[in-house]
Amino acid sequence: MGLSLHEAVEDRETSPLASQHFLLYFFNHQTRNLEPSGNIDIKVSISLRIFLVSDPNMAANFWTSSHCKQLLDQEEVDVVPPLDKEKGITLEDFKHIKMHMANYIWKLAQHVKVRQRVVATAVTYMRRVYTRKSMTEYDPRLVAPTCLYLASKAEESTVQARLLVFYIKKLYTDEKYRYDRYEIKDILEMEMKILEALNYYLVVFHPYRALSQLLQDASLNDISMTQLTWGLLNDTYRMDLILVHAPHLIALACIYIASVLREKDTTAWFEELRVDMNVVKNISMEILDFYENQRMIGDDRIIAALSKLNLKP
Amino acid sequence: MGDTNSNNGNNTNNNNKKPEWLQQYDLLGKIGEGTYGLVFLARIKSSTNRGKSIAIKKFKQSKDGDGVSPTAIREIMLLREISHENVVKLVNVHINHVDMSLYLAFDYAEHDLYEIIRHHRDKVNHSISSYTVKSFLWQLLNGLNYLHSNWIIHRDLKPSNILVMGEGDEQGVVKIADFGLARIYQAPLKSLADNGVVVTIWYRAPELLLGAKHYTSAVDMWAVGCIFAELLTLKPLFQGAEVKATPNPFQLDQLDKIFKVLGHPTLEKWPTLASLPHWQQDVQHIQGHKYDNTGLNTVVHLPPKSAAYDLLSKMLEYDPRKRITAAQALEHEYFRNDPLPGRNALVSPNADKAVNYPTRPVDRTTDFEGTTSLQPSQPVSSGNAVSGSIPGAHGGTLRSGPRQMPVGPSTATGEKKGHWNGDDWIPSTAEIKALRLWRHTGSERYIWFIMLELIRYLSECKVEMLCHHYLETLSFISRRQNLKIKDHRVYLFSVRCLSALTSILLLQVLMVSWEVKEAPTAH
Numbered sequence: 001m002g003l004s005l006h007e008a009v010e011d012r013e014t015s016p017l018a019s020q021h022f023l024l025y026f027f028n029h030q031t032r033n034l035e036p037s038g039n040i041d042i043k044v045s046i047s048l049r050i051f052l053v054s055d056p057n058m059a060a061n062f063w064t065s066s067h068c069k070q071l072l073d074q075e076e077v078d079v080v081p082p083l084d085k086e087k088g089i090t091l092e093d094f095k096h097i098k099m100h101m102a103n104y105i106w107k108l109a110q111h112v113k114v115r116q117r118v119v120a121t122a123v124t125y126m127r128r129v130y131t132r133k134s135m136t137e138y139d140p141r142l143v144a145p146t147c148l149y150l151a152s153k154a155e156e157s158t159v160q161a162r163l164l165v166f167y168i169k170k171l172y173t174d175e176k177y178r179y180d181r182y183e184i185k186d187i188l189e190m191e192m193k194i195l196e197a198l199n200y201y202l203v204v205f206h207p208y209r210a211l212s213q214l215l216q217d218a219s220l221n222d223i224s225m226t227q228l229t230w231g232l233l234n235d236t237y238r239m240d241l242i243l244v245h246a247p248h249l250i251a252l253a254c255i256y257i258a259s260v261l262r263e264k265d266t267t268a269w270f271e272e273l274r275v276d277m278n279v280v281k282n283i284s285m286e287i288l289d290f291y292e293n294q295r296m297i298g299d300d301r302i303i304a305a306l307s308k309l310n311l312k313p
Numbered sequence: 314m315g316d317t318n319s320n321n322g323n324n325t326n327n328n329n330k331k332p333e334w335l336q337q338y339d340l341l342g343k344i345g346e347g348t349y350g351l352v353f354l355a356r357i358k359s360s361t362n363r364g365k366s367i368a369i370k371k372f373k374q375s376k377d378g379d380g381v382s383p384t385a386i387r388e389i390m391l392l393r394e395i396s397h398e399n400v401v402k403l404v405n406v407h408i409n410h411v412d413m414s415l416y417l418a419f420d421y422a423e424h425d426l427y428e429i430i431r432h433h434r435d436k437v438n439h440s441i442s443s444y445t446v447k448s449f450l451w452q453l454l455n456g457l458n459y460l461h462s463n464w465i466i467h468r469d470l471k472p473s474n475i476l477v478m479g480e481g482d483e484q485g486v487v488k489i490a491d492f493g494l495a496r497i498y499q500a501p502l503k504s505l506a507d508n509g510v511v512v513t514i515w516y517r518a519p520e521l522l523l524g525a526k527h528y529t530s531a532v533d534m535w536a537v538g539c540i541f542a543e544l545l546t547l548k549p550l551f552q553g554a555e556v557k558a559t560p561n562p563f564q565l566d567q568l569d570k571i572f573k574v575l576g577h578p579t580l581e582k583w584p585t586l587a588s589l590p591h592w593q594q595d596v597q598h599i600q601g602h603k604y605d606n607t608g609l610n611t612v613v614h615l616p617p618k619s620a621a622y623d624l625l626s627k628m629l630e631y632d633p634r635k636r637i638t639a640a641q642a643l644e645h646e647y648f649r650n651d652p653l654p655g656r657n658a659l660v661s662p663n664a665d666k667a668v669n670y671p672t673r674p675v676d677r678t679t680d681f682e683g684t685t686s687l688q689p690s691q692p693v694s695s696g697n698a699v700s701g702s703i704p705g706a707h708g709g710t711l712r713s714g715p716r717q718m719p720v721g722p723s724t725a726t727g728e729k730k731g732h733w734n735g736d737d738w739i740p741s742t743a744e745i746k747a748l749r750l751w752r753h754t755g756s757e758r759y760i761w762f763i764m765l766e767l768i769r770y771l772s773e774c775k776v777e778m779l780c781h782h783y784l785e786t787l788s789f790i791s792r793r794q795n796l797k798i799k800d801h802r803v804y805l806f807s808v809r810c811l812s813a814l815t816s817i818l819l820l821q822v823l824m825v826s827w828e829v830k831e832a833p834t835a836h
Contacts, residue, residue, distance in 0.1 A: 061463055066394055153383045154390055161379055188380040192408045192415070195381065195389075200406045202390040 066201040068246065072131065077240045081134035084309065089135070093305035097135065099238045100302045101126055101144040104179070108145060111167045112159045114152055116234065117206060122151035123237045124204045129197045131243065138193070139311055142182050146190040154202045161187050206242075207233055207251035214251055218269045225262060229254045232287065239290050245283055249275065253283035334407045335681065338367065338418075342677035349373065349384055350414075354421060354675050366421035367404060371414055371681065385415055388492045391465060392417075399456025401476060401490040422488050423479025424670050426472035426540065432670055434547040441668075446544045448658035449477070451648055452487035453537060458639035460489070461530040467492070468528070470536035471516045472543060477658065479672070485657035514567050515539065515549050519578065520633050522568050524590035531633035534642070538628030542613050545621075550574070550612070574612050575629060583632040620647040764813055 062068055080094045089097075102123045109119045125147040129138060145164055152159040161184045172179040211233055215221040232254040236242070241250050252275060259266040270277060338355035345352035350373040357365045372385040392403040405418040426449065433441050453475060460467060467474075469491060476488040518535035521528060542550040551574065553567030572578075578586055586592050609629065615622040624647045627637035637645075648654055652661065660667045747762045 064394075149380070150386070153381070153386045156383070156387075158379075158383050184378055188378070188413065189410070191380045192410060192413060195406075195415075196408055200389050201393050202386065203394050 062205045062246070065203060065205060067203060067205050070128075070201065070243075071246065072243050074240075074244050077127075077131055077243050079131075081130070081136075083134035083136040087136065087310060088308050089305065093308060094130075094135075095240075096297055096302055096305050097140055097309075098127060098130060098240070099297075100306075101140045102238050104144050105148050107171070108148055108164065108167060111171065112148075112152075112163055114148075114155075114157055114159060117208065118148070118151050118155045118157060120206045120208070120237055120242075121155055121204045122148040124242050125151055125194065125198060125202075127240055127243055129194055133197050135309055138190075138197070140306075140309075141179050141311070142186055142190050143194065145179075145182070146187050146194055149187055150191055150194055150202075204242075205247045207236075207247040207254070210248040211251035211254060214248070214255060218255065218266060220255065220259065220264060220266070225258055225264070228258045228262070232257060235290070236287060238294075239286065241283065241286065245279070249279055249283060252280045253287060256280055257284050257287060334405075335409075338369070340681060342675035343679035344368065344673050344675055349382060351679070353679075353681065354673070355418075368419045368421045369681075370417045370419065372417070373414065380413075381415055385417070389417065391492050395460070395463060395465070397456055397459040399452045399487050399489060400459065401488040419490070420478075420488075422476035422490070423672055424477040425490075426475040426477065426544070428473075428673075429477065429670055430472055430543060430547050432668070437668065440547065441544055442661065444652040444655070444661040445658050446541075447648065447652060448485070448654040448656075449475075449487055449544060450537070450541055451643065451654035452656075452658065453489065453540070454639045454642050456487065456489045457533055457537065458643060461533070461639050466528065466530050467533050467536075470533055470540065472540055475540070479670075485655075485659035487658060514553055514564055515551055517564070517567065518633065519568065519571055519631055520589065522564050522571075523586075523592050525633075529633055530638070531636045534628050534636050534639065535633075537639075537642075538625055541625055541628065545613050545615070574608050575631070576608075578631040583635075585632070585634075620645065620650055623647070764810065 078091055078095075080089055080091055084094065105122050105126065106119055109122070122144075126140075126143055129143055129147070130140075145168060149159060149161060149164055164187065165182070165184050168182070169180045208230075211229055212221070212226070215226060215229065229251075233251065236250055236254070252270075252273075255266070256270070258264075270280070337358055339358055341354040341356065343351055344354045350371045353369045353371065355367050355369055357363060357367060372382055389403070389406060392401075396402070401422070402420045403417060404420060407416040407418065408414075409416070429441070433439065457467070457470075467489065470489070474489065474491040476490050478484055478486045478488065516536035516539045518528075518532040521532060539550045551567060551570040553564060553570045580586055609626060610617045610622055613622070613625065615625070624637070624642060624645045627645075628642065630636040655662060659670075
């Protein structure tokens with residue numbers, strides 16, 4: 001039930017930025033429509049809760065999960081750890097490095113062949129680590145692959161550390177970033193440090209399942225909409241949204257953007273869901289802002305930011 | 314006493330450099346051992362929870378350089394999310410960065426259903442009171458209902474995984490434990506069957522035995538049914554002999570045991586049966602015998618019209634889709650009839666007296682590193698015995714005379730006897746000591762002692778169990794054949810065991826045919 005489509009999309013190598021030029025177009029022409037429509041409701045209403053929770057595929061209960069309890073405010077996420085600040089890392093740098101590391105996890109994952117879910121969990125772990133630890137102490141070049149390693153175990157598709165190191169060396173030997181300076185032993189040590197930093201909370205709820213259910217519910221589950229929203233959703237992991245918002249709200253924001261872009265009228269459907277449209281629209285704005293800014297970030301920016309950290313060569 | 318022993322320098326780890334977290338506990342000793350690692354009993358030192366008992370599960374660092382074991386990760390992951398009175402509570406997680414080991418600290422439970430059943434069967438020789446059985450079952454279902462409603466399947470329910478709290482505010486409360494195999498069953502990334510079919514064979518549901526690809530929470534309910542019957546009769550309901558050597562989930566003997574009691578499943582009663590791989594492939598084997606009359610009520614000694622029997626037969630329903638769920642079972646008439654189930658399963662509200670169950674044996678000679686001190690707890694008459702605990706003392710001194718044998722049949726009084734727990738051979742205290750000495754000295758004498766102990770146990774066994782052990786040992790040997798030199802002695806030992814087993818088996822079979830009444834003794 002919906003699973004085959006779901007999986008079909010998940011396995012597709014959707015380029016994260018495939019939809020970028022559409023979005024820029026969209027950003028320039030449609031922003032005005034994003035003003036709150038005045039139909040604001042109390043947070044997440046009962047009807048949506050029941051819809052999401054009573055569905056078997058939603059798995060364990062998000063509302064009682066550690067993930068739900070750990071959600072942070074944006075201001076809490078946007079704090080540069082003191083140690084990194086001393087080295088001159090700005091909030092921008094901090095975000096860029098995290099984004100870059102999310103991309104790195106993504107690339108590695110494609111080689112060791114794990115599914116999108118595992119990548120999403122790994123990126124979430126990495127982002128959670130940096131809400132508590134500094135990049136100075138926890139070298140992102142090691143944290144990123146280790147998060148992928150840990151996530152692969154948590155999601156029951158264990159990747160061997162040996163294989164991971166093999167690909168890191170194969171892919172990144174010549175780069176300035178020197179990802180390849182770490183060995184199996186370092187990954188295993190870091191795995192334990194990350195477990196500790198995560199306070200042993202490992203269950204992460206992702207918007208993917210909610211997305212396919214919601215699309216189906218809105219009868220928008222044609223190939224084009226599914227692909228577009230899926231690509232958007234993948235891109236949200238390049239930001240900190242998963243630490244701040246409940247997964248179904250992120251899914252709704254992706255649907256919202258896609259439906260405006262493809263000129264589908266979903267107003268009535270959103271109203272029926274009785275979610276806080278302000279939140280959904282705000283998330284949508286953040287996503288669009290991200291696409292706009294993202295164009296300006298070149299490799300040089302990343303290198304500059306990383307070099308400020310003064311990590312071991 | 315254990316503390317002083319652990320300072321013996323034979324181990325490479327320096328005990329003075331205890332990690333900080335460890336110092337909040339008083340280590341009492343080892344209480345269990347599994348493939349994942351060791352379990353210890355400890356007490357909290359801090360003033361708030363002073364004297365509270367804690368079970369600490371230590372996960373070994375996997376040898377193949379793959380970090381924290383995925384089993385440990387899954388167990389932590391699930392236990393961090395759930396909290397229920399009838400589910401074991403994870404109190405703390407600790408990491409020792411020095412030797413990269415991981416420790417999970419749980420609230421300690423003094424008893425488990427395996428030991429309780431064994432106590433009734435072997436010691437007091439009377440059945441478990443109906444109040445206690447009902448309370449165990451209700452609480453077990455209550456915990457399971459919580460897990461299932463959170464989309465978690467346990468997959469390895471068996472009496473030894475169902476703990477019961479000892480004296481204290483939670484006395485007689487059931488706790489489901491051991492989540493190493495449990496899964497959240499949201500969209501499994503791999504079909505669960507690909508990860509190796511789990512669940513101890515005696516409690517394994519028929520659909521799994523027949524090769525079902527996806528499991529549901531119904532597999533846990535089958536196990537509960539088997540446990541319910543075992544609580545009533547004190548004997549495992551379906552004691553099949555496991556064939557471990559094949560990756561194939563098909564277990565003919567186990568299925569045969571089930572069919573013998575419940576009758577053959579039919580397509581009318583279980584329509585999806587035809588789609589199960591082994592029902593088709595092994596048709597002539599499975600359907601070779603025809604059992605059609607249900608003998609369940611005679612096996613469990615329940616009147617067929619009783620509520621207890623009705624509930625049991627609904628748990629042991631062949632078709633997983635028709636099998637009763639935990640939520641439905643909690644609503645069953647059985648729990649509304651007298652005696653009503655209670656929170657303290659061990660002491661009924663209008664009870665005369667509670668059964669005194671034995672406490673868990675604690676091996677006080679093992680420290681957190683898993684290294685054992687060599688000093689035998691039973692002082693040996695000759696003075697040289699002390700040399701056993703002197704670092705670097707190898708075989709020489711220990712071999713000096715037969716009275717060096719630290720253990721023997723005479724020391725057995727008051728010590729734990731060796732037994733089979735359905736999964737593993739649980740060695741006697743004397744045997745553990747002998748094993749330790751054997752590992753340390755390499756002296757053959759100890760192997761022979763262990764063999765003697767085993768033979769003693771085996772000679773009391775029924776033929777069925779012997780076959781079971783025989784197959785176990787055989788598959789153990791086949792698994793061990795490509796081991797490193799270090800484990801070679803273990804291999805050799807099991808080969809010897811096998812030959813001993815073969816002769817005992819033969820002897821017993823012969824005895825049966827000669828109608829000899831008395832079992833041979835070890836002497």
